[in-house]
Amino acid sequence: MRLNISKTGKAARFATAGLAVTLVASACSIGGSSDDGDGESLTFVSTGAPFQDYQAEAWQKPFTAETGVKFRNDGPVDEAKMKTMVEAKKVTWDVVDTSAAATAQYCGKYLEKLDFSIIDKTKFPAGTVNDCGVPAFFYSTIFMYSTEKFGSNPPKSIADFFDVKKYPGKRVVPPEVSVGILEAALLGDGVPQDKLYPLDLDRAFKKLDQIKSVTTFAKTYGQMQQMMVDKQIDMGLMLNARAYQALKAGAPFKPVWDKTIVNWDDLVIPKGAPNKENAMKFIAAASGDEQSAKMAELASVLPIKETIQPKFDQYQQQLNAYAPERKNSIVRSDSVWWGQNFDMVTKRYTAWLSG
Numbered sequence: 001m002r003l004n005i006s007k008t009g010k011a012a013r014f015a016t017a018g019l020a021v022t023l024v025a026s027a028c029s030i031g032g033s034s035d036d037g038d039g040e041s042l043t044f045v046s047t048g049a050p051f052q053d054y055q056a057e058a059w060q061k062p063f064t065a066e067t068g069v070k071f072r073n074d075g076p077v078d079e080a081k082m083k084t085m086v087e088a089k090k091v092t093w094d095v096v097d098t099s100a101a102a103t104a105q106y107c108g109k110y111l112e113k114l115d116f117s118i119i120d121k122t123k124f125p126a127g128t129v130n131d132c133g134v135p136a137f138f139y140s141t142i143f144m145y146s147t148e149k150f151g152s153n154p155p156k157s158i159a160d161f162f163d164v165k166k167y168p169g170k171r172v173v174p175p176e177v178s179v180g181i182l183e184a185a186l187l188g189d190g191v192p193q194d195k196l197y198p199l200d201l202d203r204a205f206k207k208l209d210q211i212k213s214v215t216t217f218a219k220t221y222g223q224m225q226q227m228m229v230d231k232q233i234d235m236g237l238m239l240n241a242r243a244y245q246a247l248k249a250g251a252p253f254k255p256v257w258d259k260t261i262v263n264w265d266d267l268v269i270p271k272g273a274p275n276k277e278n279a280m281k282f283i284a285a286a287s288g289d290e291q292s293a294k295m296a297e298l299a300s301v302l303p304i305k306e307t308i309q310p311k312f313d314q315y316q317q318q319l320n321a322y323a324p325e326r327k328n329s330i331v332r333s334d335s336v337w338w339g340q341n342f343d344m345v346t347k348r349y350t351a352w353l354s355g
């Protein structure tokens with residue numbers, strides 16, 4: 001199962017303008033070697049610039065300064081390639097940034113179990129850690145509305161996103177079904193948060209039917225961002241990093257803090273990684289409060305725990321689901337359920353879109 005969708009996946013979710021850091025990146029071929037296994041370097045795999053630049057600045061630079069261990073950056077993330085490496089026992093990757101659902105799927109077989117005597121699992125929210133991965137950062141899917149269209153009667157709940165009579169207008173939803181579209185539909189239909197999983201797919205698609213004719217099912221996250229800026233939509237389920245860029249560009253939108261779907265990526269170690277010990281130490285270091293805050297500031301994501309307070313700018317603050325008055329809106333995705341059901345749900349969603 002391939003959980004990342006290359007055309008619309010993580011690199012597109014978090015593409016932002018800002019800091020530029022030059023990465024030493026090169027192609028990684030199976031059978032090659034990142035180093036001689038002496039632990040003096042680590043091969044880190046993520047999505048490429050600019051997002052991987054932020055990871056280098058926030059996580060890698062402090063670790064190198066403290067330990068002397070240097071980094072070779074590679075990408076993109078490709079679970080099929082990682083599986084082939086592990087099966088061939090020719091692993092050249094040390095640390096990989098992948099989806100929490102992929103971690104749940106591959107733990108134990110293709111991923112090393114983490115050493116929690118080195119990595120402090122208590123730093124992370126309950127239910128977000130498994131044997132093979134810990135959160136690298138969190139990101140949210142936020143209900144945004146046009147203040148020009150609905151300023152005098154703003155929507156107040158996720159149910160309003162699906163109420164085309166009370167709130168007529170054009171909608172947009174993300175290109176990936178796994179970031180909260182079905183969860184939003186069920187919550188909007190009255191499913192209690194603690195009864196959300198396993199997802200009732202029949203009920204979710206019935207709810208989506210109510211908005212299908214007025215909704216753009218985006219092909220890319222960039223398209224969603226531009227539609228906000230160009231005022232082509234009246235409502236959207238927007239990822240916070242993309243909403244941030246739209247607000248900075250002057251898009252007249254505000255968030256609704258009723259139900260906010262929160263997902264996350266994990267840091268993992270492929271089974272048989274050549275520098276496993278230092279990889280464990282690096283993951284532990286990347287989980288530090290300062291490192292997590294810096295990553296959140298650079299990439300407009302959420303830190304690994306709610307008590308960390310990044311120095312967010314005014315637009316990031318507007319979209320900060322961890323603000324004390326908004327924390328009750330958070331609905332965390334169930335990575336285990338998605339790991340088990342991704343292919344089936346994607347097939348059904350694709351058929352529904354074309355029907």
